[in-house]
Amino acid sequence: MADLQIDHVTKTFGDTQVLKGISLDIGDGEFVSLVGPSGCGKSTLLRIIAGLESQSSGAIRILGQDVSGVRAADRNLSMVFQSYALYPHLTVAENISVPLKMRELSSVQRLPMIGPFMPGARDKNAEIAASVKHAAQTLEIDRLLDRKPGQLSGGQRQRVALGRALVREPAAFLLDEPLSNLDAKLRVQTRTEIAELHRRLGATFVYVTHDQVEAMTMSSRIAVMMGGEILQCDAPDEVYNNPLDIRVAEFIGSPKINILPVEASNGVLRFGDVVLPTAAPKVLKGPIRIGLRPEALRLVVEDAVLTGKVVHMENLGSEIFAQISLAGHEGRITMRAAPAQRSSLYIGANIGLAFEGSAALLFDPYGKRVFNSQVAPAQSEVA
Amino acid sequence: MTRDLWKHLILILGALIVIAPFYMMVSYSFKSPGEIDRGEGGFFGRQEMMVDERCVKLRDPDRDDVAVAALRFPNQTDSEIRDALVAEAVADCQMRPIVFNYTKAFTEAPLLRYLLNGVIVTASIFLIQIMVALPAAYALAKLKFWGREAVFSLVLFCLLIPVHAIALPLYIMLAKVGLTNTYAALVVPWTISVFGIFLMRQFFMTVPDDLIDAARMDGMGELAIVWRVMLPTAIPALLAFAIFSIVAHWNDYFWPRIVVTGNRDLFTPPLGLREFKGDGDGSFFGPMMATATVIVTPLIVAFLVAQRRFIEGITLSGMK
């Protein structure tokens, strides 16, 4: 049974429909990223799962139970906020202990001065302190337990936020762009740590981000969201190699995938005058688009499928990305080359490119993926 | 939602208590003495014609009046003529309570003069405060000079001294130079507003140095910089300070009470009201409330019109 179920959730703010019917099943222990450009509704969805906002229609089920009327505090979920939202007047230890104190101690035991002296409070507080210590050690912030958030760096604060989330061992962790306030280097390092944390805990993570690199590197599954819908939810490999929508293809992958307009007719694809090595279903007619990843393109001297001129180069040391202006095409395409080929690639060089027929991804005029081995769905028949 | 209902109930109860004296004050300023005594008439009073007793007394006929009036009342006895004259007086001295109250407010004591005093004093205080505080704040914020820290420490120290607290020695000083019962006495002790210096300095510190250097390059002297460059940037703070100062000094009762003892012409509005209370008898409650209403109204109206500014101002001065 799925741990967390999102069932046809919609959300409307005034006249705008922010979520247009999201359905997603998240299994126990999965790391699912909700990724998409700003404004696609991913943070809203996360808040609806958390219970901080309510959906306009649809249901959220946790461990099979519908939690639609249940308030956030009772849903047994933890959230890491983009701004960390640490209590500025409490120390790190106190911050991390808040969720435990709220749940384990009675309201009498929580009273300001006299609470700790109430019967039973001492033992519970000791337990809580032990849990806090353990969480802090896991995140390597146990030296900082007596400091206040104002005295910590961004990365340290982020760990405290994580600590506060995991100390309770909730049913799932919700993370709302937790890395976006860190600088680039720290982001890379923390990415790894979060992924390892997930492996260690074996808990369910729902992770919101606009950075597709984060999603690709950390998730067991990626849900690509745009315009309030989930376009595709699959393992990173699948999403990368087998995008079901042209928008997914364009969003995932860096540098961006190359999109070329081609003419389909009777199973043959033409780019301008050139016939492409990719086969197409016979039912496909008229203008469609194909996508080619930069690494799918090969530099060739003869039998070139595409020809053009190098207009820009980015040498990253381990690889080179060359931007090529194709003859008869307005935009540029990007190809990935090995450092050894640097001699052939210089600004202004005329080069030829080729690619494996199967590497091209076909998209119908609506942006939907067309598969070679299948008959294209009826809607792609545009006369 | 019942939560909201409770909130409104509590707040409305509070609002009623808060507004009660305002309501009373304005309402009584509309009513006749009889209505005030008996506590009737709704908010506006019934506005029936009432008789101004004093006016009648003033016209109390004596022998000469009776003799003169005998021409108009032929064949009447003296006492009948007297009664007729009194009846005439009563008829002439009739007016609506609201008219009675408000005209008495302005005639029994020179209320207009007092209001004018209020304006003069309040405006003078504010203007001089600005003239003293702005240059000092600028120097403390932007100029480098030996002793700057010492002067600022002095400013901070003086923040601890409320002027009302040192009223007694100030009065003695003024008495010694013979300045009691003058406009100067009302204005001078307030001309130094340490709070104003502090507030303006905080604001001036946020002005970019480049702006000032550019002005210097253009040939402006430092004093010109204060008025032409710094002043415009600090308008919000100035407005806040203006509100703070004007409200405080228009409503100030303590200091004028101390310093203006003999000369009625110098009374500020609160003093005028106090005078009214002092020598009025019970039947003058209506006019007294009218005076009170007149004194309170300007600031209230200004507040209602420019609420946002006022509240922003108080907040701003508070936060700094």
Next chain:
Amino acid sequence: MTIADTHTPEIVYSDTAQRRTAWWLVAPALGLMVLILMVPVVIAGILSFTDYSLGNDSFNWVGTKNYDRLFSRSTYEKMFIATFTYVVTVVPLSVGLGLGAALLINSMGRIGDIYKTIYFLPVMATLLAMAIAWEFMLHPSIGMINRTLEMSCGTVLEIIPFLENGCAERFPLWLGDRDYAIRVICFIGVWQGFGFNMVLYLAGLTGVHRELYHAAEMDGAKSVWERFRLVTWPALGPTTVFVVTISCIRAFQVFDTIEAFWPQGGGPNKSTYVMMFAIFEKGLQQNLIGIGSAITVLFLVFVMFLTLIQRWLVERKVHY
């Protein structure tokens, strides 16, 4: 090539030039600070050890006799009691009500603006005028308050002991009653001041990060009280310190209501004989400058002490 300048704009701004100008700019403020704020403190200090009276040519040094009087005579004991009772009552109430009103209004949206305006009116209105309005409302027989209370006689509300006594015998004389007089003064003080605190708290509340409330919710803080304790109250720390200090200093300076209600004597059995009034009566009305100065000095000590505590608290506790 030299740039010939026949006039000398100070384009190159030397340090000495800056220093000189700065002193000129600061001089008026500095002079006034010394003259109006500091000299009087010194004078009060000196005179507190004498038996000076205004109009005399000379005076005698009396050592600490004035201070001894202050700490032994029962009149002054009442002065301390009255002052401290007032401060200890008015400050917590006006701060608490201000906070409460701010919290309620803050959770309401635009409608709250009406309440905000209403609650702020007493702050703007001349206290003397409103005090007189309150005085009339508190009149034992024709005042609105007792009249309203009398309406409860003969109804089920008589269960309440206060009303029961009042209906049986008589409702309190309020301003003439030794116990109630100070309470009435406190009430008016709270009535006048809590709106100001409310505005400051409303400003403080806007500075609370909204996401902290979400974090608190996720952490399990379900009730309004929990959220208040965990997020709101700590965030209002600096505001609270400021509000309490300002309220204390204003409370110490209470005068208008007392002088308006009891021009002589300081209330029934001196139960409202606050320090400012004592300074006024002793120093100005009775011309006993020596003892008046002693009270002034004590007053200043209290105020300075309070303000310094505020500064210390802000530095230490409210530091994130």
